[in-house]
Amino acid sequence: MIPHQWTAYLVIIISFVVALLLAVYPLPMGLRWWRPELVLLVSIYWISVFPLSMSLLFLCCIGLYQDLLEGVPLGQHGLSVVIVSYICILSYQRVRNFAVWKEAGWVFVLVGLAQLPGNWVQSMSGRPLAGLYFLAPALTSALIWPFLRMLLDSLNRHYRIT
Amino acid sequence: MVSLILMGIFTPWLKQVRQQLNFLTVPFYQVTDIPRRIGEWGNSAFSSEKDLRAENERLKIEVLIYQRKQQQMAALAAENVRLRQLLNGKDMLQDRVLIAELIGISPNPLSHIVIINRGSREGVYEGQPVLDAFGLMGQIVEVDENTSRVLLISDSSHAIPVQVNRNGVRAIAEGTGDLNRLSLRHVSINADIREGDILVSSGLGERFPVGYPVAEVEQVVRNSGQAFARVIARPMARLDRSRHVLLVFDTHAQLDDQGSSSLTPESP
Numbered sequence: 001m002i003p004h005q006w007t008a009y010l011v012i013i014i015s016f017v018v019a020l021l022l023a024v025y026p027l028p029m030g031l032r033w034w035r036p037e038l039v040l041l042v043s044i045y046w047i048s049v050f051p052l053s054m055s056l057l058f059l060c061c062i063g064l065y066q067d068l069l070e071g072v073p074l075g076q077h078g079l080s081v082v083i084v085s086y087i088c089i090l091s092y093q094r095v096r097n098f099a100v101w102k103e104a105g106w107v108f109v110l111v112g113l114a115q116l117p118g119n120w121v122q123s124m125s126g127r128p129l130a131g132l133y134f135l136a137p138a139l140t141s142a143l144i145w146p147f148l149r150m151l152l153d154s155l156n157r158h159y160r161i162t
Numbered sequence: 163m164v165s166l167i168l169m170g171i172f173t174p175w176l177k178q179v180r181q182q183l184n185f186l187t188v189p190f191y192q193v194t195d196i197p198r199r200i201g202e203w204g205n206s207a208f209s210s211e212k213d214l215r216a217e218n219e220r221l222k223i224e225v226l227i228y229q230r231k232q233q234q235m236a237a238l239a240a241e242n243v244r245l246r247q248l249l250n251g252k253d254m255l256q257d258r259v260l261i262a263e264l265i266g267i268s269p270n271p272l273s274h275i276v277i278i279n280r281g282s283r284e285g286v287y288e289g290q291p292v293l294d295a296f297g298l299m300g301q302i303v304e305v306d307e308n309t310s311r312v313l314l315i316s317d318s319s320h321a322i323p324v325q326v327n328r329n330g331v332r333a334i335a336e337g338t339g340d341l342n343r344l345s346l347r348h349v350s351i352n353a354d355i356r357e358g359d360i361l362v363s364s365g366l367g368e369r370f371p372v373g374y375p376v377a378e379v380e381q382v383v384r385n386s387g388q389a390f391a392r393v394i395a396r397p398m399a400r401l402d403r404s405r406h407v408l409l410v411f412d413t414h415a416q417l418d419d420q421g422s423s424s425l426t427p428e429s430p
Contacts, residue, residue: 024269025194029341029402032271060163068180069187070269071304071311073170079163125171126319127272127339 008161015042015152016062024069033133036141037111038148039066043081044088044110045152049161051092059085076121080114087113100146108142184306191266191277191309258411260284262292264404265309274300274317274337278407281308286409289369293408297375297398298322298363302409314401315376316341324376325364329354332364333393335377341401344377346393351384355393371410 019038027035039062047054063078070077087110088095095106115134155161170176266277280286282305290302292312300314313320318339324346325332331353335344349355359379365372377395384391 021190021193024190024266026198026267027269029267029274032267032269035269035271065186068183069190071275072270072273073167074176074180075163075166075170079167082163121167121171122270122272128318133271 007159011155011159011161012046015046015155020062020066020069023066033136034140035137036144037114037137038141039063039077040081040084040111040114041107041141041145041148042152043085044107045149047085047088048092048095049156051089054085054089056082056085056089072118073121073125076118080117083117084110084114100149103149104142104145107145108138111138111141181304181306184304184309188306188309195265259293260286260409260411262407262409264407268311272318272339274314274320274339274341274401275303276300276312276314277309278312278409279309280409281306281310283307285411286310291370291374291410293374293410294399294404294406295408296400296404297377298370299399299401299404299407301369312407314341315397315399316344316401321347322370322376323364323366324361326355326379327360327362327375331355332366333361335361335395342396343380344395344397346379346395349391349393351386351389351391353391355379355382355391357382360398361395 016039019042022038023035043054043059043062059081060078063081064074066077066081067074095103098106112135115138119134166176260280262278262280264276265279268275268277278292286302286305288302288305292299292301298315300312300317300320302310303313304311314337315322315335316337316339318337320337322335323332324335333346333349333353333355336347338345346355346361357379360375361377361379363370363372363374363376375398377397379393380396381394382391383393
């Protein structure tokens with residue numbers, strides 16, 4: 001990582017910026033439930049690549065910035081990103097040996113877990129939840145995970161980050 | 163982090179911080195707006211002369227129709243003012259309006275909030291009513307320098323006082339979290355509300371101006387076992403389709419609002 005440190009930083013930050021852009025890209029009202037949690041996915045990916053040097057504080061700031069962008073109570077995404085990243089850091093050695101489909105299942109669990117605090121926050125601010133819909137982003141996230149992984153892996157190889 | 167969330171929900175302390183930091187979010191919304199702008203530019207640059215002519219014809223006819231209505235309106239308005247003077251009432255002021263454009267939709271699927279391209283620089287204020295060409299859309303909840311956020315009437319935390327246009331029965335229309343449904347709260351079982359009735363804003367909350375169409379009653383369920391009738395209405399405004407919206411400046415409301423800067427939308 002040492003010889004190309006600056007490109008590594010740049011690629012990581014750009015990937016987060018793109019994820020944030022897609023997180024607020026306007027979708028039709030009915031489709032908004034199915035928007036994958038790209039910011040979370042990107043942070044899961046970079047943690048699996050740099051389990052020891054990704055900073056939780058940095059990820060937390062990204063989450064807070066996403067809150068600001070989306071206009072939800074500050075800390076909603078911050079909290080869920082930190083929880084998920086912590087779990088990822090604890091479990092990266094095991095997850096590295098997973099097959100892709102198994103990894104996607106793991107991502108489903110993680111994103112579903114991340115939805116929970118978000119939904120608690122939303123219901124505290126008076127917006128009742130519509131059934132199991134809150135798992136929809138987890139499902140789409142798991143479905144696009146293999147492709148996202150391929151994309152980021154190729155970026156990773158191209159810029160020789162690891 | 164948890165205390166930050168609780169503080170954000172239950173206290174207004176973070177409001178200031180948010181407004182200070184909101185400028186950070188503007189470039190993002192500008193970037194996500196680019197595809198739409200390109201589409202619009204493409205539409206205007208590549209439309210054929212024939213289409214333009216046809217559109218021009220159509221618009222001319224529409225203008226004629228509206229001009230005729232306007233003539234009638236002038237007479238009616240004058241008559242209205244005279245009658246109000248007879249009744250010692252205040253005369254209705256013509257509301258000033260500002261046209262704004264939608265630049266974003268809140269990504270949070272639970273909230274019905276859209277972002278428009280006018281802010282405090284143009285004099286937009288919190289609680290300002292927002293309309294489209296067909297009816298009332300919502301109200302401003304957050305103002306920034308160049309953008310502001312509009313809470314739509316269908317949001318589940320929003321409620322608006324309405325009256326039936328036909329007979330003046332008053333009620334409160336609550337959002338349900340579904341774009342095409344509002345529900346009327348506490349309508350007694352023998353109230354005279356029928357399917358097809360138009361609900362207009364009643365102005366009783368002193369936030370929305372009187373007389374703008376809000377919704378059309380779609381379904382009335384009267385169950386004699388229950389104290390209240392269940393009334394479902396469909397918003398008149400095209401909440402998910404309108405690109406251009408109107409901001410209404412209500413002179414009274416603006417003065418009142420500056421005194422008390424309450425953030426919560428009207429609750430019943």
